[in-house]
Amino acid sequence: MITYLQQLESESIYIMREVAAQFERPVMLYSVGKDSSVLLHLAKKAFYPGKIPFPLMHIDTGFKFPEMYAFRDEYTKSIGAELLVYRNEKAIANNTNPYDLGTQQCCGQLKTKALLDGLKKYNFDAAMGGARRDEERSRAKERVFSFRDRFGQWEPRSQRPELWNLYNGKVAQGESIRVFPISNWTELDVWHYIHLEQIPIVPLYFAKKREVVVRGEQLIPVNQAAKVFPGEKSEEVLCRFRTLGCSPCTGAVRSEATSVEDIIAEMMTTRTSERATRIIDHDRDGSMEMKKREGYF
Amino acid sequence: MQEQNSDHSIIKFLEDSAKCSMLRFSTAGSVDDGKSTLIGRLLHDSKNIYEDQLDSLMKRSVKRGKESLELALVTDGLKAEQEQGITIDVAYRYFSTPKRKFILADTPGHEQYTRNMATGASTADVTIILIDARKGIVTQTRRHSFIASLMGVPRLLVAVNKMDMVDYAEDVFVQIKKDYMAFAEKLGIRDVRFIPVSALEGDNIVTPSKKMPWYHGETLIEYLENVYNQADANLVDFRFPVQCIINPSANFRGYAGMLSSGVIRVGEDVLALPSMKKSKVKTIELHSVLNKDHQLSEARANQSVVITLEDQLDVGRGSMLVRPGNAPKVETNFEAMVIWMSEQPLDINKKYFIRHTVNEARVLITEVKYKIDINALSRKPGGALELNEIGRMSLQSTAPLFLDSYQANRGTGNFILIDPENFATVAAGMIMDRSSQDLELLGADSEKPRSQNLHHESGLIERSDREQKFGHVARTYWFTGLSGSGKSTIAKAFEKKLFENNRPVYLLDGDNLRTGLNKDLGFSAKDRQENLRRVAEVAKLFNEAGVSVICAFISPTVEDREQARKIIGDSCFIEVYLSTSLEICEKRDPHLLYQKARQGEIKNFTGISAPYEAPKNPDVAIDTNALSIQECVAQLLRISK
Ligand SMILES: Nc1nc2c(ncn2[C@@H]2O[C@H](COP(=O)(O)OP(=O)(O)O)[C@@H](O)[C@H]2O)c(=O)[nH]1
Numbered sequence: 001m002i003t004y005l006q007q008l009e010s011e012s013i014y015i016m017r018e019v020a021a022q023f024e025r026p027v028m029l030y031s032v033g034k035d036s037s038v039l040l041h042l043a044k045k046a047f048y049p050g051k052i053p054f055p056l057m058h059i060d061t062g063f064k065f066p067e068m069y070a071f072r073d074e075y076t077k078s079i080g081a082e083l084l085v086y087r088n089e090k091a092i093a094n095n096t097n098p099y100d101l102g103t104q105q106c107c108g109q110l111k112t113k114a115l116l117d118g119l120k121k122y123n124f125d126a127a128m129g130g131a132r133r134d135e136e137r138s139r140a141k142e143r144v145f146s147f148r149d150r151f152g153q154w155e156p157r158s159q160r161p162e163l164w165n166l167y168n169g170k171v172a173q174g175e176s177i178r179v180f181p182i183s184n185w186t187e188l189d190v191w192h193y194i195h196l197e198q199i200p201i202v203p204l205y206f207a208k209k210r211e212v213v214v215r216g217e218q219l220i221p222v223n224q225a226a227k228v229f230p231g232e233k234s235e236e237v238l239c240r241f242r243t244l245g246c247s248p249c250t251g252a253v254r255s256e257a258t259s260v261e262d263i264i265a266e267m268m269t270t271r272t273s274e275r276a277t278r279i280i281d282h283d284r285d286g287s288m289e290m291k292k293r294e295g296y297f
Numbered sequence: 298m299q300e301q302n303s304d305h306s307i308i309k310f311l312e313d314s315a316k317c318s319m320l321r322f323s324t325a326g327s328v329d330d331g332k333s334t335l336i337g338r339l340l341h342d343s344k345n346i347y348e349d350q351l352d353s354l355m356k357r358s359v360k361r362g363k364e365s366l367e368l369a370l371v372t373d374g375l376k377a378e379q380e381q382g383i384t385i386d387v388a389y390r391y392f393s394t395p396k397r398k399f400i401l402a403d404t405p406g407h408e409q410y411t412r413n414m415a416t417g418a419s420t421a422d423v424t425i426i427l428i429d430a431r432k433g434i435v436t437q438t439r440r441h442s443f444i445a446s447l448m449g450v451p452r453l454l455v456a457v458n459k460m461d462m463v464d465y466a467e468d469v470f471v472q473i474k475k476d477y478m479a480f481a482e483k484l485g486i487r488d489v490r491f492i493p494v495s496a497l498e499g500d501n502i503v504t505p506s507k508k509m510p511w512y513h514g515e516t517l518i519e520y521l522e523n524v525y526n527q528a529d530a531n532l533v534d535f536r537f538p539v540q541c542i543i544n545p546s547a548n549f550r551g552y553a554g555m556l557s558s559g560v561i562r563v564g565e566d567v568l569a570l571p572s573m574k575k576s577k578v579k580t581i582e583l584h585s586v587l588n589k590d591h592q593l594s595e596a597r598a599n600q601s602v603v604i605t606l607e608d609q610l611d612v613g614r615g616s617m618l619v620r621p622g623n624a625p626k627v628e629t630n631f632e633a634m635v636i637w638m639s640e641q642p643l644d645i646n647k648k649y650f651i652r653h654t655v656n657e658a659r660v661l662i663t664e665v666k667y668k669i670d671i672n673a674l675s676r677k678p679g680g681a682l683e684l685n686e687i688g689r690m691s692l693q694s695t696a697p698l699f700l701d702s703y704q705a706n707r708g709t710g711n712f713i714l715i716d717p718e719n720f721a722t723v724a725a726g727m728i729m730d731r732s733s734q735d736l737e738l739l740g741a742d743s744e745k746p747r748s749q750n751l752h753h754e755s756g757l758i759e760r761s762d763r764e765q766k767f768g769h770v771a772r773t774y775w776f777t778g779l780s781g782s783g784k785s786t787i788a789k790a791f792e793k794k795l796f797e798n799n800r801p802v803y804l805l806d807g808d809n810l811r812t813g814l815n816k817d818l819g820f821s822a823k824d825r826q827e828n829l830r831r832v833a834e835v836a837k838l839f840n841e842a843g844v845s846v847i848c849a850f851i852s853p854t855v856e857d858r859e860q861a862r863k864i865i866g867d868s869c870f871i872e873v874y875l876s877t878s879l880e881i882c883e884k885r886d887p888h889l890l891y892q893k894a895r896q897g898e899i900k901n902f903t904g905i906s907a908p909y910e911a912p913k914n915p916d917v918a919i920d921t922n923a924l925s926i927q928e929c930v931a932q933l934l935r936i937s938k
Contacts, residue, residue, distance in 0.1 A: 002599060004319035004398040013601040014555045017540040018655070021614050046553070046601070048584035048591065050545040133389045140388040160722040161386055161412060161638050163419040165555075166652050166713045170720035184400060186391045195311060197586050265307040 005193055008185055013046040014165060015144060015181040019126050020046075020053050022169035023177070026126040027119070030056040030076070030083070032068045033244045034201050035130030037075075038190050039182060041199045044079055055082040057118055057127075061110035062092045063246035065223070071202045086118030098248050110246075116152040125171055128179045134186045144183050150174040188267060195260045205263065207240040207255040219252040313395065320526055323387075323402040323417035323450070325441035326427030331458045335427065335496035335517075336390070336403060337368030342503035343518055345392035346371065368496070372403060387417045396522040411444060411671065411685040412638045415725060418448035419711070422526040425454045425517075430463045430493070434476050436672050442484060443674055447634060447687070447727070449707045451529045452488035453481070454520060461495040465508040484674075488867060492517055525867060525914070528859040530598035531706050535559030535567075536625065536699075537618040538654035538709075543603055551582065551603035552612055557654060557708035559620075560856055561604070562595040569610050570617040570699050571627060576606040597856075598708065615656045617699045625699045625709065632666075632691050632729045634703075637682035639716065639723035645681065649723070650715035651694060658696040660714070665690045682724075689729065703727035763843035769800055771840040773833075773865045774933070776849040777858060777912060778875025779904045780890055781882035783921035784849040787875065787929045792847050794930050795937065802845040805832055822901075826857060833861035840869050845937075853909045871936065874915035879904045881922045 002010070019026050028043060030036050043052045056076060076083045088096075091109040098106040119127055133139050145167045147158050160168050169177050182190070194201060212219040213232045222234045239252040240263075253270075257263045326332040340346050346354070351366075358367040372388070390401040402417030404410070418424055424445040428438055445453055455477055463469045470493040481489050492501055493512055500506035503518045515523065536557040543551040561567070565578050581593045582603040596602045604618065612618070619625065637643060643662065651660045665679035668688040682688050703710030714724040764770050774791070776784045788804055795802040807828075811818070815831055818824040829852055836846040852858050862870040882904065883891045894902035901907040912918075917936055919929050 002597065003315060004317050005315060007319050007599060010555060010599055010601040014540070017553055017601075021541045021655070045584040047543060048582075048603070049549060049551075050543040134391045140390060141386065158721070159386075161416050161713075161725070162722075163416050163713060163725045164711050165420075166711065168652060168713065168715055168720070168722045170650070170715055172720065184389070184391070186393075188393075189398075192311060192314065196315065261307050261311070264311065268307070268310070 005189065005196065008182075008189060009042065009045070009193070011165070011184065012042045012181040015167065015179065016043055016046040016128065018167050018169070019128060019179050019181075022167070023126040025122065025124050026054045026128065026179075027084075027122065027124040028052075028054055028056050028128045029115075029130075030058050030072070031130065031244075032058065032064065032072045032202060033130070034190060034194060034205060035132065035182065037199050037201050038185075038193055039128065039130045040076075040079070040081065041197060042181065052079075052081050054128075055084050055122075057084040057086060057122075057124075059111060059114045059118060060085050060087045061114070061246050062087060063097075063110070063248060065202075065204055065221075065244070065247050067204050068202055068244060071200075075200055084118075084122070086114055086121070088114040088117065098246070103249055106249075119152065119176065124176065126169065126177045126179055128181055130182055131180050132185050132187070132190070133180075133183050142180065142183065144180055145169055146178040146180065147171070148176045148178060152176070154178075188264070191260060191264050191267065195264065201260075202244060204241045204244055206259070207238055207257050207262075209236045209238050210252060211235075212237050212239060212252055219254065221247055221250070221252055223247055314393075317393070317396065317398055318527065319398045319400065320423065320521060320524065321400045321402065321421050322423040322425060322521065323404065323414070323421040323445075324425045324427065325404065325414055325418075325445065326458075327429075327435065327437040330427045330429045331496045332403075332427050333369035333372045335425075335456065335458060335494070335502070336401065337371035338496045338499055338502045339517065340371055340390070340392055341366070341368060342499060343392065343394055386413045394518065394522055399521065411440075411636060411687070414441060414444050415448055415636050415638075418445050418450050419725070421445075421448075421450050422529060423452050423454055423521070423524060424450045425456055428455060428457050428473060428477075430457050430459045430469055430473065433473050434480070438477075439480060439674055440671050442481060442486065443671060446484045446486050447636075449703055449727070451526070452490070452524065453486055454517075455489060455491045456517060457491060457493045458496050460493045460500060460506075460509065461498050465493075465495075465500075465506070467509070467511040470512075490514075490520060492520065527855075528862050528867070529707075531558035531708060532560055532598060532856050532859055532863075533558075534623055534625075534701065534706055535561050535618075535620050536654075536701070536706070536709050537561065537567075537604065538656070538699075539612055539614055539616045539618065540655050541614055542612075549605070550609070551605045552616075552618065553601075553603045554655070555601040556596055556598050558598045558706050560595060560597045561618075563592075566621050567606065567618045568621045568624060569612050570619060570624065571697060572611050572616070574608075574610045575621055576608040576610055579605045579607045617654070619699075625701045625706075627697045627699055629694045629697050630663075630691065631694075631698070631700055632689065633712070633726040634687060634689050634729060635682065635714070635724050635726040637684055637686050637688075637724050639721060640684050641716070641723070642684075643682040643724070648695075648717055650717060650720075651692075651698070651712050652715060653698050653700075653712040654709055656696075656698060658694045658698060659717075660692045660694045663691045663693050692726075700728055702730040704730070760841055760843075767801060767843050769843065769845070770869075771801070771843050771845045772869045772871055772937070773836045773840055773846045773848060773861075774871050774873050774937075775836075775852070775858065775861055775865075776847065776873045776875060777852045777915075778877060779879060779882045779909055780851060780902075781885045781887060782875035782877040783919075783929075784851075784875050786926065787919065787921065787933075788847045788849040790926050790930050791933050794934065795845065800845060800937075801843060802847065803839055804847045804849070805836060805839075806849050810835070820901075826860075829857050830860060830864070833864040836861075837865050840865065851903050851909070853903045853907065855910045855912070858912065871917070872912055872915045873933065874912045874918045876911070876918045876920045877922050878920075879909075 047053055088110055096106055096109045133142060143159055143162050147160060148154060171177060211222045211234050213222055213228055213234050219237055219239050240255040241252050255266060257266045324332055354370050355366055357370055388403045390403055392399050404413040404417045426441055457470050457473050474491045493509055494501045500508055501516045503516060505516055536559055537554050539552045540554045543553050563578050563581055567578055568575050581596050582591050583593055584591050645662055648659045648661055651658050666689045667676045667679050668686055670677045701709045710728045712726045713722050716723045776788050778784050792802055792804045810832060815828050818828050832848055836848055839846045886892060893899045894905040903909050
């Protein structure tokens with residue numbers, strides 16, 4: 001019998017091999033989070049004993065946690081992957097930040113624009129990402145091969161039907177495909193697989209005493225980028241991160257989970273969805289949908 | 298998801314859930330039959346909705362003037378988008394119970410239904426067809442069932458919903474069941490189950506209904522958790538489309554791909570298409586953290602691996618590895634049933650791209666033989682297919698393709714067509730045997746008298762007629778277990794008992810077949826497999842003739858038994874596992890076979906020098922060491938009712 005995780009793994013490997021074979025210049029977007037770790041691990045498996053036949057690209061906003069940069073450089077080097085880092089240098093030089101611009105606009109500059117520019121710079125015709133359908137309502141209908149027009153935008157009407165395991169990666173000059181090889185995985189599946197395959201992840205996922213500001217329900221990590229409002233005081237709280245984004249826009253959760261098993265046990269009991277801890281989604285209802293149309297994942 | 302606290306229980310949980318299987322299902326129903334409510338109820342009652350999501354759903358329900366949670370809102374995302382005019386083919390949802398992981402392909406019911414439903418059904422193990430108990434079978438029901446059968450979904454579950462609106466009356470349910478069976482038979486749908494439910498009240502979704510004491514069957518979730526899908530993949534015909542070459546150094550050349558069907562082992566012969574060159578499998582590899590040499594002894598359908606061969610062959614992307622005696626047709630002309638999925642109608646003059654497995658070529662559509670009127674389930678004259686139309690056509694490709702019929706092989710019998718101008722996916726196709734009539738698919742003309750709709754191989758007496766006449770549903774009791782586990786002894790006693798109870802029954806054992814029908818077969822792995830295949834075919838004929846069969850064979854591998862199950866039919870196949878331990882069997886050793894095996898005189902002896910794969914979910918497990926013969930037989934009689 002093939003277990004469900006073997007099935008998911010097989011399917012993801014199949015998709016990555018299709019990408020490698022169908023496109024001229026594919027890239028794997030690497031965000032340093034747990035989903036990216038799984039993606040990278042699967043890529044290693046898919047082409048073993050050969051090398052991963054495409055580069056990784058990290059869209060860096062400059063606001064990532066220091067632990068993420070350290071992990072990124074060390075891990076990608078250890079598996080011999082080619083890493084490209086792309087930043088919207090102009091916006092960064094202009095001091096673009098979520099406090100002055102709002103989360104949406106800031107994301108638009110540092111993530112969406114940077115991503116589109118980065119893809120253009122290297123002329124990539126396919127970009128794989130670690131998004132999953134169970135993450136957010138608007139992703140439930142996303143294709144595995146998601147078509148983008150010449151402006152990198154997602155247009156619902158031009159999405160292609162996907163039947164069986166036949167993926168259509170044909171594009172005209174300038175058009176591209178975003179590929180989501182772990183579409184069918186859930187958050188729990190990802191953790192379970194990390195556990196089984198002993199996949200390295202950024203230590204921020206594990207509980208530790210961290211300096212945070214308690215703002216309502218949220219724990220805001222304090223570091224050079226984060227703003228502390230007047231009257232707020234930081235304190236040390238035992239906490240961890242459920243998802244990793246930019247430090248000003250990612251909340252921590254109180255937790256004692258110091259191992260992958262603990263994290264899984266915690267997930268079974270806390271029973272809140274993972275995006276609830278990401279400040280970014282609290283902007284406005286349906287905000288993901290808009291970001292996606294504009295070219296964000 | 299269930300509560301877990303201590304470290305110990307989480308490790309146990311991880312171990313258990315690592316062994317879970319997966320079920321993919323799709324849903325179909327007309328607008329307002331209660332599909333959203335049903336899905337909401339299923340997710341809610343199986344505790345698959347997170348608390349923050351539940352809170353937000355509750356708030357939205359209250360906003361809409363409801364005092365309790367409006368279950369249909371769980372899948373509300375789809376509806377809202379539909380209202381905004383956004384096209385959604387399929388939304389995928391993920392949930393789990395301790396027994397299984399589920400992927401639900403949820404398709405909204407509107408005009409684009411054929412395309413959407415076909416997409417969702419293309420990978421489904423089960424399709425749930427929803428019927429409103431007040432309305433019974435409507436045109437949509439037939440249409441959905443037809444699409445499911447066209448897409449080769451192995452089984453259907455008919456959920457008769459809104460039973461609360463018909464006072465939970467049994468006769469309403471029974472009548473719908475009867476009506477449905479009458480037309481399902483014409484579609485060639487074999488495995489259909491029925492469950493009376495109320496999605497709104499939660500009857501028989503996750504909790505057994507108190508209002509319908511007359512129903513003794515499974516709840517919806519029990520059905521989904523237990524339905525057996527491991528034999529759905531074709532495990533007989535090995536097909537390995539090569540996706541890419543792994544060639545890191547001069548001394549390693551591997552072929553990467555996923556088995557579309559079948560099983561392959563190290564050392565077995567393979568044939569490469571299209572070069573027609575033969576070689577042997579040298580290694581089967583998959584990188585693994587636990588298994589340091591990264592080697593597997595075998596791979597089966599749906600597994601992604603890397604295969605290396607003994608010889609250097611001309612194999613590249615698009616080549617296919619198969620077995621020498623079992624190759625698909627290599628052809629440029631073929632016929633298919635095609636569902637058109639684009640707003641631009643079919644253009645006979647266009648040279649479409651075809652994607653079949655990992656192969657790509659150009660095709661011309663040489664003829665549209667006929668279209669199908671999906672509401673009347675009848676044929677209409679051919680012509681350019683338009684969005685959501687289905688038709689049978691002849692195609693001609695520029696390069697040979699490796700073709701299996703969709704009916705024989707769901708993994709290699711499908712393709713898509715791509716528009717050469719804008720590269721949109723415009724159609725999905727299912728390859729047909731040219732000779733085969735698509736009666737099963739079509740139910741031909743629903744107007745014609747029934748006798749004309751019989752399959753050509755059957756006579757005027759149907760299996761069900763025999764069963765009624767003999768008052769007996771013929772089944773095959775497939776005994777598996779080690780040598781000395783008591784298969785023959787129990788089988789004989791059981792046969793005698795059934796015979797005494799006036800039940801037509803016949804015992805098939807190794808000897809009575811090996812001395813006649815199978816005397817050309819030896820004891821190689823291949824011959825053993827063939828032996829069992831023939832046994833299963835014979836059992837099937839007996840069953841069709843109305844006679845129950847008891848088969849007593851070691852049948853050591855899951856694959857052997859699954860093949861038998863597939864041939865005989867899931868609903869007639871009863872797996873009886875003689876679970877007597879190896880230790881006891883060896884102690885008994887009535888024919889001194891174990892002794893000889895231990896001394897190396899008998900090679901490949903199951904349990905000693907060849908593996909025995911115990912059934913995971915047998916219908917009955919009998920330990921002859923713990924029970925008397927009578928007790929064993931009594932246990933079997935209980936399930937033979
Ligand atoms: N009485 C009753 N009403 C139901 C049941 N299931 C659904 N409904 C109602 O039927 C209507 C349509 O249901 P909905 O789930 O939105 O249907 P959909 O269009 O198939 O998704 C809603 O008002 C539901 O509350 C049921 O089992 N019993």
